[in-house]
Every structure is written in structure tokens, then in C-alpha cells.
Amino acid sequence: MSVIKPLSGAQAVAEAMRQINPDVVVAYPITPQTPVVEYFAQFVANGLVDTETIPVESEHSAMSATVGASAAGARAMCATSSQGLALMWEVVAAVPGLRLPIVMPIVNRALSAPINIHCDHSDTMGATTIGWIQIFSENAQEAYENMFLALRLAEHKDVLIPAMVMQDGFIISHGVENVKILDDDVVKKFVGERNPDRFLLDVKNPYTIGPLALPDYYFEIKRQQEEAMENAKKIYLEVGEDLSKLTGNKYPYFEEYRIEDAAAVIIVLASAAGTAKDAIDEMRVDGKKVGLLKPKLFRPFPYKEIRDAVKNIPVIGVLDRSISFGSYAPLYTEIRNSLFELENKPKLQSYIFGLGGKDIFKNDIKQIFEELLSGKVNPEEQKYIGLRG
Amino acid sequence: MATLQEIVSKQVPLAPGHRMCSGCSIPVIVNTIIAASDKPVIIANATGCLEVASTIYPFTAWKVPWMHLTFENAAAVAAGIETAYKAFKKRGKMKDDVNIIAFGGDGGTYDIGFQALSGALERGHKFLYVVYDNEGYMNTGNQRSGATPFGADTTTVPAGTMSIGKTQWRKNIVEICAAHRIPYAAQATAHNTLDLFNKAKKAFAADGPSFIAALQPCTTNWKYDTALTMAYSKLAVETNFWPLYEVENGKVHINYKPKERKPIEEFLKGQGRFRHLFKPENRHVIEEMQKMIDEEWERLLKLEESQVQI
Amino acid sequence: MADKKGWHDLMRGADLPPATSLEYKTGSWRSMRPVFDASNCIHCMICVAYCPDMAIPITKSEEGVVGKGGRLYKGAVRLETNFDYCKGCGICAQECPTKCITMIREEEAVEASTK
Ligand code: SF4
Numbered sequence: 001m002s003v004i005k006p007l008s009g010a011q012a013v014a015e016a017m018r019q020i021n022p023d024v025v026v027a028y029p030i031t032p033q034t035p036v037v038e039y040f041a042q043f044v045a046n047g048l049v050d051t052e053t054i055p056v057e058s059e060h061s062a063m064s065a066t067v068g069a070s071a072a073g074a075r076a077m078c079a080t081s082s083q084g085l086a087l088m089w090e091v092v093a094a095v096p097g098l099r100l101p102i103v104m105p106i107v108n109r110a111l112s113a114p115i116n117i118h119c120d121h122s123d124t125m126g127a128t129t130i131g132w133i134q135i136f137s138e139n140a141q142e143a144y145e146n147m148f149l150a151l152r153l154a155e156h157k158d159v160l161i162p163a164m165v166m167q168d169g170f171i172i173s174h175g176v177e178n179v180k181i182l183d184d185d186v187v188k189k190f191v192g193e194r195n196p197d198r199f200l201l202d203v204k205n206p207y208t209i210g211p212l213a214l215p216d217y218y219f220e221i222k223r224q225q226e227e228a229m230e231n232a233k234k235i236y237l238e239v240g241e242d243l244s245k246l247t248g249n250k251y252p253y254f255e256e257y258r259i260e261d262a263a264a265v266i267i268v269l270a271s272a273a274g275t276a277k278d279a280i281d282e283m284r285v286d287g288k289k290v291g292l293l294k295p296k297l298f299r300p301f302p303y304k305e306i307r308d309a310v311k312n313i314p315v316i317g318v319l320d321r322s323i324s325f326g327s328y329a330p331l332y333t334e335i336r337n338s339l340f341e342l343e344n345k346p347k348l349q350s351y352i353f354g355l356g357g358k359d360i361f362k363n364d365i366k367q368i369f370e371e372l373l374s375g376k377v378n379p380e381e382q383k384y385i386g387l388r389g
Numbered sequence: 390m391a392t393l394q395e396i397v398s399k400q401v402p403l404a405p406g407h408r409m410c411s412g413c414s415i416p417v418i419v420n421t422i423i424a425a426s427d428k429p430v431i432i433a434n435a436t437g438c439l440e441v442a443s444t445i446y447p448f449t450a451w452k453v454p455w456m457h458l459t460f461e462n463a464a465a466v467a468a469g470i471e472t473a474y475k476a477f478k479k480r481g482k483m484k485d486d487v488n489i490i491a492f493g494g495d496g497g498t499y500d501i502g503f504q505a506l507s508g509a510l511e512r513g514h515k516f517l518y519v520v521y522d523n524e525g526y527m528n529t530g531n532q533r534s535g536a537t538p539f540g541a542d543t544t545t546v547p548a549g550t551m552s553i554g555k556t557q558w559r560k561n562i563v564e565i566c567a568a569h570r571i572p573y574a575a576q577a578t579a580h581n582t583l584d585l586f587n588k589a590k591k592a593f594a595a596d597g598p599s600f601i602a603a604l605q606p607c608t609t610n611w612k613y614d615t616a617l618t619m620a621y622s623k624l625a626v627e628t629n630f631w632p633l634y635e636v637e638n639g640k641v642h643i644n645y646k647p648k649e650r651k652p653i654e655e656f657l658k659g660q661g662r663f664r665h666l667f668k669p670e671n672r673h674v675i676e677e678m679q680k681m682i683d684e685e686w687e688r689l690l691k692l693e694e695s696q697v698q699i
Numbered sequence: 700m701a702d703k704k705g706w707h708d709l710m711r712g713a714d715l716p717p718a719t720s721l722e723y724k725t726g727s728w729r730s731m732r733p734v735f736d737a738s739n740c741i742h743c744m745i746c747v748a749y750c751p752d753m754a755i756p757i758t759k760s761e762e763g764v765v766g767k768g769g770r771l772y773k774g775a776v777r778l779e780t781n782f783d784y785c786k787g788c789g790i791c792a793q794e795c796p797t798k799c800i801t802m803i804r805e806e807e808a809v810e811a812s813t814k
């Protein structure tokens with residue numbers, strides 16, 4: 001059984017946290033993540049969960065206290081955005097090395113300067129290389145379900161690395177849509193209890209956690225982490241199949257939308273995929289063979305699978321909602337890398353859009369498709385959508 | 390009152406084989422404090438001498454659950470551990486009582502870890518925060534911190550022809566912590582084992598956060614003979630450079646009053662970091678230092694006498 | 700230390716079991732050696748409390764050990780210094796109230812023991 005509730009993305013994630021009922025939740029506000037921790041705090045205040053919360057004094061302490069609680073043995077969570085992620089970055093980078101399965105919902109927001117509270121992906125794109133699983137969500141429904149997927153994946157004994165569950169700031173976090181909510185009991189059963197094998201509160205079995213490792217061991221310890229990431233890729237699909245039995249939805253690495261016969265495909269993350277689907281539906285009516293590929297799992301990145309999915313597509317446009325100054329855009333880089341082994345590569349074009357919350361419209365997408373279909377693309381040139389000249 | 394015999398017979402959290410400098414007093418402080426805990430302890434350790442030298446992989450000197458995360462957040466990590474403990478107790482996942490302790494050096498406490506410390510004290514987590522105070526960034530080789538005393542030579546504010554070394558007095562970290570209205574804050578030293586033990590007992594018994602600043606003479610960067618660690622610890626107290634006192638529920642109590650306070654020169658001499666002060670042109674610095682110490686002591690006496698709440 | 704483990708065999712996350720430092724013998728750092736004269740010891744435990752390297756073992760003695768003045772000292776009593784770990788700082792000798800610890804050069808001690 002499940003119910004449909006009108007919820008914002010922030011509420012949907014808070015609802016997932018209510019159903020997970022973690023041991024510890026650490027809260028610090030930052031726009032547009034704030035409603036996530038506010039809704040959760042209200043659940044605590046009203047006794048709907050018996051989680052212990054820590055309303056900390058900064059994001060740095062938010063992640064630090066979350067790590068303390070997780071290392072102590074608790075299922076611990078916090079949430080953040082943008083500047084908050086940047087402030088806690090030092091600690092965020094240490095979590096995978098400690099092998100703590102912390103799940104952190106992130107509401108994507110542009111990074112300063114200039115200060116801007118609206119959506120782009122530059123915050124989490126700055127944290128792609130440090131060993132967190134990253135899952136992007138297109139809408140509130142996905143954000144809600146991805147929380148359970150991320151939790152089971154992170155806590156799997158062959159994984160034990162942390163996970164970020166992203167949703168687009170304001171566009172998703174503050175927009176209300178109908179979300180299908182699972183029964184509390186069903187979620188409870190799915191997420192179970194965290195059962196760490198080594199934890200600080202196990203005072204009869206004391207361990208040293210977080211020692212100093214010099215060149216004679218550091219490299220080896222980091223190699224273990226990469227193994228965990230490789231395992232995460234396999235186990236993501238397994239956990240997804242389990243979750244699928246409850247939700248009826250699918251959890252592939254990426255969603256393919258009308259690409260089988262497509263002459264041009266757009267690859268884009270998160271909420272812009274929704275806009276792209278609408279554009280595609282309309283263009284298809286006009287007989288234009290266009291399609292979409294929307295990566296969901298961004299770390300570990302499914303290079304081979306994406307290569308197989310798009311190998312016969314003549315031309316692909318990759319849309320990035322962030323910029324990587326002085327290099328190819330983050331998603332574009334990954335797609336280029338995915339195609340390396342192909343003899344006959346699709347033609348590629350990189351587009352930057354939506355920085356600092358600038359809207360992207362259906363017509364923008366249509367124009368991109370037209371450009372792609374015309375074949376006038378240049379894989380070396382980065383184009384900008386909706387930018388005033 | 391515990392005796393030394395009793396104290397040394399209690400749980401010892403550290404094993405030999407650690408790589409703190411010969412003559413370092415950090416292990417003495419750590420062992421004495423943990424001896425005062427009748428419960429198992431869990432430790433959050435900030436980056437610094439203690440953390441680095443006790444856990445060089447694959448060797449750890451710790452016999453108790455211990456964690457290091459980064460430099461500036463031992464208090465936040467301890468807050469997380471304490472909250473997990475509360476959650477486990479509430480959910481029936483744990484029966485044992487524990488004491489949670491955060492250890493940080495003065496850099497990790499007065500400076501970079503100050504915000505996390507203040508936040509954890511303000512929120513009222515039940516844990517003990519201990520700063521082993523060697524008055525500088527000693528793990529990285531004697532850089533100035535907010536705890537470095539007036540007149541000390543450090544590598545970031547060196548003494549020279551145009552410099553006497555540090556020109557500011559240290560922060561009063563004990564009173565700052567006490568001003569968070571925590572039940573217990575104290576100043577202690579490495580050499581006075583009974584005093585430190587008793588303070589740790591009170592800290593563990595406190596109903597809320599507690600704080601101990603323990604002066605930890607550093608043979609390597611104060612630059613004195615390794616055998617003299619405890620001697621300098623004593624001199625710090627006998628000169629009123631580092632008074633032994635505690636603040637219980639805001640009220641000051643001085644634990645030891647030297648019958649005749651020694652001149653500050655006795656503490657300064659023989660320490661390489663103060664050598665430049667003995668040049669004739671720098672005598673005025675010592676005089677100024679003496680004046681500050683005496684004024685601070687008078688103020689402390691007044692606080693004790695008046696029982697005005699900090 | 701010759702056989703350092705490869706990445707497959709290391710404990711996850713660099714976690715370590717307790718007190719592995721016992722395998723690291725810091726006694727090799729020593730240039731001065733504390734020589735303990737048990738006949739002059741009052742078992743006050745000052746040296747034990749002050750030793751930064753936990754290198755002065757103690758035991759509980761019911762029957763007592765003979766110390767200063769030929770007296771029997773019961774309860775917690777100190778034993779011979781553990782030279783596997785003693786770094787030779789000299790704090791014990793400096794602080795011992797009966798001066799029953801003397802620091803000698805490590806070479807002298809080694810020479811004396813090989814004679
Ligand atoms: S300090 Fe001296 S008298 Fe006291 S126990 Fe040690 S050796 Fe014996």
C-alpha cells in the first residue's frame with residue numbers, strides 16, 4: 001500500500017528520513033536545504049520519530065558530528081547545499097576514507113561568488129573525486145526513493161562508503177508535486193537496522209579509527225576505497241531491484257527516453273530532464289527523432305553502459321548545469337570519456353545552461369535539438385544556453 | 390582522596406610504543422585523566438601531537454575506543470558520539486555507561502577548534518574537553534597560537550632585533566569556557582597528578598559539558614632538557630604563570646596558592662623560547678610579564694573572594 | 700615490518716585493533732639509561748605516574764618488596780624499568796624523592812652488561 005501526497009522535494013526527503021528514523025540527525029540551515037531539516041525537526045518535536053538531533057553551529061560541525069555519531073555506531077544523517085557543502089568539504093572528503101555509510105541529501109545550489117541561492121550543480125560537481133556515491137534525482141519522487149536506495153547501498157557490507165542524494169534547489173526542493181509514499185512498515189523493513197562490525201560505542205571491542213597513515217600504507221588504504229566504489233556500482237543495481245519490488249519503479253544507472261531510433265540525443269541531469277522530455281514529446285509529434293539520456297548514478301559513473309546505450313546515436317548534446325573553468329564541463333567530460341573506445345563515435349556538442357538558477361525552457365531544448373539534427377556541432381566548443389551576449 | 394598508588398593502579402588508556410617525544414608530558418595528562426573515569430571511555434582526538442604520535446599506522450597506542458577526524462572539530466565529533474550514545478540508550482541498544490572525552494592541543498582548541506568547542510559547550514553535551522596546552526603549534530614545530538605566552542619566540546613570530554616575539558597575552562580559555570555556563574571548567578598541570586585526577590573526577594561527575602586546560606611543558610619547542618618537564622610544570626604554578634584553579638557552576642576556587650610566588654624569571658630561564666628575554670635590551674619584557682602575571686593573580690583572588698559568577 | 704600487508708589484507712578504513720604500538724620498541728631512541736636502585740625505593744609511584752612512556756611497570760604485592768631502609772613495601776610497587784620502551788628522558792631520575800634512579804650513558808650500560 002502506498003499513498004499519494006502533494007509534497008515539495010524537501011518535504012519528500014524529510015518524509016524519507018522520517019520513515020528511516022535514523023539514530024542521529026544533525027541540522028544546520030542553508031537555503032534551499034533548510035526546509036529538509038525544518039520538516040524533520042518538526043517530526044521530532046511531534047514525536048513522529050525518536051531520532052536524537054544536534055542543531056550544530058556550522059556545516060563543518062554538522063558533518064563532524066555526523067561522522068562522530070556514525071563512527072559511534074549510529075545511523076546518522078545531515079543535509080546541505082552549496083556553501084554548506086563547501087564549508088564542510090574537509091570533513092566530507094575524510095568520510096569515505098573512514099568507510100562510514102553516511103547518507104546526505106543535497107539540495108543543489110550555485111556556489112559563491114557572486115552569492116546566489118538558486119540551482120546549479122557546481123556544489124556537488126566539486127565533490128566528485130573524493131569517494132562519495134552520488135545519485136541525482138529528477139523530481140521529488142526520485143529524491144524520496146533514492147534516499148532508501150542510497151542508504152541500503154552505502155551500508156552494504158561490500159560498499160561502506162557515504163552517499164549524496166541530490167535534488168535541484170528550489171525547482172524541486174520548493175516545488176510541490178504528487179509523491180507516492182510507501183507505507184512506514186514497508187520502508188522500515190527495507191532499510192532495517194544498521195549493523196556496523198566495528199564502532200566506538202562497542203567499548204568491549206575497542207578500535208582506533210582514523211589513524212595517521214604515511215606513504216607505506218596510505219596508498220593501499222585508498223585502493224580499498226576504490227574497490228568499494230567498484231562494488232557500489234554492482235550493488236546499486238541489486239538494491240534497485242529490491243526497491244523496485246516495493247515501488248514498481250526502475251533504478252537503472254540512467255534513464256533512456258525515446259532513444260532507440262533517435263537521430264539526436266540530449267544527455268542532462270536532474271530536473272532539466274523533465275523539460276527535455278516535454279520537448280521531445282512535442283518534437284516527436286512533428287516527426288523529429290529525438291531522445292534523452294538522463295544519468296542517475298553519477299558516482300560511480302557507468303561509462304561502459306552509457307557507451308553501449310548511445311553508440312548508434314549520430315549526434316549527442318551534453319547539457320551541464322555547472323561549469324568546470326578551464327576544462328570540459330563535468331558531465332560532458334564523462335560522456336566524452338565514455339565514448340573513447342568506440343571506432344565510430346557519435347558527434348558531440350557541449351552546452352552550459354542554468355547557472356545560478358537561470359531557467360531553461362522547452363524552446364531552448366528544441367533549439368538545441370535542431371542544432372544537433374543539423375549536424376553543425378563542434379566537440380571542442382562549449383556553447384551557452386540563454387546567455388546574454 | 391585518591392593516593393598516587395591508587396591512581397597508577399587504574400585503567401591506563403595508552404600503551405607504550407607511542408612516538409611522542411622523549412620527556413613529553415601529554416601521555417601523563419591523558420593517563421591521569423582517564424584513570425579518574427570509573428566508566429569505559431571513548432575518545433575523540435583532534436589532529437596534533439597526541440593524535441599523530443599515538444597512531445602511526447599500523448601502530449596505535451590506544452587501548453580504548455578512539456577516533457580522529459580532523460583538526461578543528463574534536464568537540465563536534467565528541468558531540469556526535471555523545472548523541473549516538475543517547476540514541477542507543479534510548480533505543481535499548483546499549484547498557485554500559487561511558488565517559489566521552491575530547492582531546493585537543495592548544496591550536497586545535499584556542500584557535501581553529503574554538504567554534505566547534507563553543508558550539509558543543511553551548512548545546513550542553515555531556516562530555517569532557519581537555520586541552521593539552523603546550524602553548525603553540527608544537528606538532529608542526531613551534532608556531533604561534535592563541536595560547537602562546539607574551540614574549541615567547543615562535544617560528545611565525547620570531548624574536549629578532551626588531552621583535553620580542555609574541556606581543557599579546559594568551560586567551561583566557563578557562564574563563565571563556567566557564568562563561569558558556571557549563572558546570573565545570575578547570576586549569577591544571579601535568580605534574581600535579583592528584584589535582585588533575587580530582588579535577589577529572591569532578592569533570593566526569595558534572596551534569597553537562599566540562600573543560601580542563603592542562604599545561605603541558607614541551608621539551609622540544611620550549612627547548613629545555615627532557616628531564617625537566619615536571620620541573621617546569623611546577624615552576625609554572627609556583628610563579629603564578631599558570632595558577633591551579635577551577636570554576637564550579639561559575640564560581641572560582643583556587644586549588645593552590647604558592648606561599649611565596651617565585652619571580653617569573655625562574656620559569657623563563659633555561660627555556661630556549663624565552664632566551665632572548667634575558668638580553669639587557671629585553672629586560673623590560675620580563676618586567677612587563679611579571680606585572681601582567683601579578684595583576685591576573687590579583688584578579689583571580691578577587692573572583693574567588695567575591696564568588697561573583699563568571 | 701618487512702612483511703607489510705597488501706591492500707587486500709588490511710583492515711577496512713585503516714581501523715586498528717588496540718595497542719599494536721607494543722610492537723614498536725621505542726627503547727632504541729634512548730641515549731641515557733635510568734638505573735634503578737630498588738634498595739632505596741619507597742614505592743611512592745611518582746616515577747610511575749610521571750613516566751611518559753609507561754615504561755615503569757607496577758604490580759600489586761601482598762607480601763611486600765624490600766625497599767629503602769630494609770622495609771617491606773606492600774600494595775602497588777614498581778618493578779625494573781622496561782627498556783623495550785624507556786626513551787631515557789630522565790624525568791624519573793629528576794623527580795624521584797629518594798634519588799634512587801641514576802641516569803647513565805646508554806653505551807656504558809651496554810658495555811657493563813656485556814662484560
Ligand atoms: S620515584 Fe623513586 S622512590 Fe618513588 S617509586 Fe619511583 S623509584 Fe621508587
Ligand code: SF4
Binds near residue numbers: 749750
Ligand atoms: S627515563 Fe623517562 S622513559 Fe625512561 S623510565 Fe624514566 S621517565 Fe620513563
